[in-house]
Amino acid sequence: MPLYETDPAWADVTPIELDDGGPSPLVAIAYSDDYAEAMSYLRAVMAADEMSERALALTEDLIQMNPAHYTVWLYRARILTAISADLSAELTWLNSIALRHLKNYQIWHHRQTLVDRLGSADGEQAFLRSMLDQDAKNYHVWSYRQWLVRRFALWADDSGELASIEELLNEDVLNNSAWNHRWFLVFGREGQEEGYKVLDETVERELAFAKAAVRKEPQNQSPWNYIRGLLRQTKRPLAEMKDFASEFAALDRPDEVRSSHALDLLADIFADEESNAGQAKVALAMLATKFDPIRASYWQYRKSLLPSKEAPAA
Amino acid sequence: MSTDPDVSTAFSANRTAALPLHPPPTPPAPPHPEFQRSRHVSYWKRCLKTFLPAPYTPMDSTRLMLSFFVLSPLDLLGELVNVTTPAERANYANWIYACQLPSGGFRASPSMSLGARREEDKNGMWDPAHVPATYFALASLCILKDDFKRVKRKECLRWLKKMQRDDGSFGQTLGADGAIEGGRDMRFGYCVMCSRWILRAGKGEKDLVGVEDIDIDGLVRCIRASETYDGGISDEPFHEAHAGFTYCAIAALSIAGRLPDSSNDTSTTTKQLLTAPSNVPLTLHWLASRQTTSVFEEEPLITKPWDFPSANRTESELGLDHNEPDVPPAAGFNGRANKVSDTCYAFWVGASMSLLEQCAGAGGGGRGLADSQRARTYLVDKSQHLVGGFGKVAGDPPDVYHSSLGLAALAMLGERNAATGEGSGDGGEGLKTLDPGFCMSVEARGWAEGVDWDMEESEESKADEYAYMRISGG
Known part of the structure; x- marks a missing residue:
């Protein structure tokens, strides 16, 4: 049923029909008549750069059918400003769209525009929590969340951010998105706030947190990467982790190895030590043959980078 | 039923009924998997010659991308010239x-066109040029072996320059008041570099005089800023490492x-250029970590290979064909840590590794650093679909995006397996050689x-244009 053609409110608009570029269009889509008609009217109001309530309603109709239409969102944002629309109501509407279309970039860009203009993060953390309940690793949600932290300076421990991350990691210690956000909360603040420096005790707290997570699940790559990142960031030697890594892998007790990531770290630690290339090679060979065979080519490559066993003749 | 005279909607109603492109879920592929070449050809032929079904409506705004993802597989299969006539092309x-x-x-799509009512200064922002679409258009013209005579080369290069922000990143479109819209992510920088390369690769310089180039140092700085603590690359500083963005950057x-x-010859006189990624071994580590035997959502994400009895080979046995039942023979790639395999990352990760191995001197005698045999098994046994094409994850019905990237990945892996005598034995699945940087x-x-930009427009291409104008009533 044509919705716009028969609507008196749209009688003054001449729709722009689709021109599909000749006799052999590529990838034509069998979309609905409703979509085709709405698009024809959208093109017409966009051509007139019309800023009106009816154009706003039309964008809503289209977004329901095609939320990935990138200019319709920009057009909608411009109309909202032009007609001084109620942005809180817009945000409420947007929540329902976001919960229905989880993998859409435009929705989150639009949200950023709205919340920036509203100037308040009230309710945002709760809404993000409901989004993460559906998909705890949703990239758009985490990206938006970083923007939110920066925009409203939610860095402090009482902002609820760190507590929320601990809760998420408690539920699923494998959630790498949560680990990454944790890193951002610790190190993203530098350069955002004048004079702010990450304290040594904060780094110690983070190391302790990551070590506890490894003890919970030694084969989880996220906290191992986090530990290596902490050491690199603070320019501390990997060797500091030798005892810790040895809790999960010892070269002389292969039957008790509990983590390929511990072996990987030990290989790097041995490689850094003078005259311990031999042990590094043993660790890499253990990875290639038994503890991580799908990366055998990679471990062998790592081994090939080590100095050869024979010391040069004096 | 609507009596709407619009031709496209009349067609769509018609075609939907006649040609269901996506069948209902079918049983998984047979136990001894092979690359089902003829089924892939049929799948792509259907995608090319019939309407895509209504669930593709959200891609109506990016049809140039879709068209590249349909043309490229037919080209890789060597079938484009067989299933189309010169006139169709x-x-x-x-x-x-x-x-x-x-x-x-x-x-990005004919559906954005404001037609005769478009006026650059008045409403051009609602019908804008689009950075990824420009790459997909130019790449598709390469596949179609077009003469490029109608490409507005100078204008395009000038517009690409305008799409760069002060921080070195690129946007997607120019919006109201000249604002650079779209995220700051690597996809746009990648598409700009590809487009720029295509526009500058051919013969003829005369229309490049006075065209200011983009700021490549700026792009490199922007990529370095998005390196993550675990060695991957994200879309913006501090975001989570992601294989798609990592590929685009690399x-x-x-x-x-x-x-x-790696073979940096310090004796050369060329000045040191800014490069990235800043820590190649770390990025290779992150990329190598993306391969995973975790294939189904419902399976545990963490596996302990040492629990498998067969994972006790000696080093001299590595690289041999193993068929022990306990070692999972299929290993795909995820895009982020602790996620399941997804077909498209076989390309994003595999191609990134291939490009980075070259500069790290880590080719491994053609084998590469990934387990290409297990990767092939993942694609052919787990994500290849009975009707042709590939699903996103094992058991999914095929879609254009994952089918296209799955085939690109297979072309890449096939060559690697052929180089070492592994795999299907037909020398790369009968697919053309893939350029991992351009996909x-x-x-x-x-x-x-081979494009000659100085050559006059041929009578033939003029005739094409007239033919189109007659049809479109222009």
């Missing part, structure tokens, strides 16, 4: 050119000649180098 090119804008670049750097060179065949990419 000329019409496809005309369709692409109809998306070109007078001020340079291509709109491929853009490769095209720009800005990957670090199209080496042959198609090479077409751009």
Whole structure:
């Protein structure tokens, strides 16, 4: 049923029909008549750069059918400003769209525009929590969340951010998105706030947190990467982790190895030590043959980078 | 039923009923998997010649991307010239050119066109040139072996320059008041580098005089800022490492000649250029970590290979064909840590590794650093679909995006397996050689180098244009 053609409110608009570029269009889509008609009217109001309530309603109709239409969102944002629309109501509407279309970039860009203009993060953390309940690793949600932290300076421990991350990691210690956000909360603040420096005790707290997570699940790559990142960031030697890594892998007790990531770290630690290339090679060979065979080519490559066993003749 | 006279909707109603492209879920592939070449050809032929079903509606705004993802597999299969006539291919090119804008670049879809009512200064922001679409248009023209005579080369290069922000990142479109819209992510920088390369690869310099180039140092700085603590690359500083963005960054750097060179000859007189990624071993570590035997959502994400009895080979046995039942023979790739395998990452990760291995001197005698045999098994046994094409994850019905990237990945892996005598034995699945940096065949990419920009427009292409104008009533 044509919705716009028969609507008196749209009688003054001449729709722009689709021109599909000749006799052999590529990838034509069998979309609905409703979509085709709405698009024809959208093109017409966009051509007139019309800023009106009816154009706003039309964008809503289209977004329901095609939320990935990138200019319709920009057009909608411009109309909202032009007609001084109620942005809180817009945000409420947007929540329902976001919960229905989880993998859409435009929705989150639009949200950023709205919340920036509203100037308040009230309710945002709760809404993000409901989004993460559906998909705890949703990239758009985490990206938006970083923007939110920066925009409203939610860095402090009482902002609820760190507590929320601990809760998420408690539920699923494998959630790498949560680990990454944790890193951002610790190190993203530098350069955002004048004079702010990450304290040594904060780094110690983070190391302790990551070590506890490894003890919970030694084969989880996220906290191992986090530990290596902490050491690199603070320019501390990997060797500091030798005892810790040895809790999960010892070269002389292969039957008790509990983590390929511990072996990987030990290989790097041995490689850094003078005259311990031999042990590094043993660790890499253990990875290639038994503890991580799908990366055998990679471990062998790592081994090939080590100095050869024979010391040069004096 | 609607009596709407619009031709496209009349067609759509018609075609939907006649040609269901996506069948209901079918049983998984047979136990001894092979690359089902003829089924892939049928799948792509259907995608090319019939309407895509209504669930593709959200891709109506990015049809140039979709068209590249349909043309490229047919090219890789060597079938484009068999399933289309020269006249059809000329019409496809005309369709692409109809998306070109007078001020340079291509709109992302005919559905965005404001037609005769478009006025650059008044409403051009609602029908803008689009950075990824411009790459997909130029790449598709390479595949179609177009003569490029109608490409607005100078205008396009000038517009690409305008799409760069002060921080070195690129946007997607120019919006109201000249604002650079779209995220700051690597996809746009990558598409700009590809487009720029195609536009500058051919013969003829005269229309490049006075065209200011983009700031490549800026792009490299922007990529370095998005390196993550675990060695991957994200879309913006501090975001989570992601294989799609990592690929776009590495491929853009490769095209720009800005990957670090392991054979860096310090005696050369060329000045030291800014390169990325800043820590190649760490990025290789992150990429190698993406391969995973975790294939189904419902399976545990963490596996302990040492629990499998067969994972006790000696080093001399590595690289041999193993068929022990306990070692999972299939290992795909995820895009982020602790996620399941997804078909498209077989390309994003595999191609990134291939490009980075070259600069790290880690080719491994053609084998590469990934387990290409298990990767092939993942694609052919787990994500290949009975009707042809590939699903996103094991058991999914095929879609254009994952089917296209799955095939590109297979072309890449097939060559690697052929180089070491592994795999299907037919020397790369009968697919053309893939250029990992451009995600199209080496042959198609090479077409751009043969373009002669100084040559006058041929009578033939003029005739094509007139034919189109007659049809469109222009």
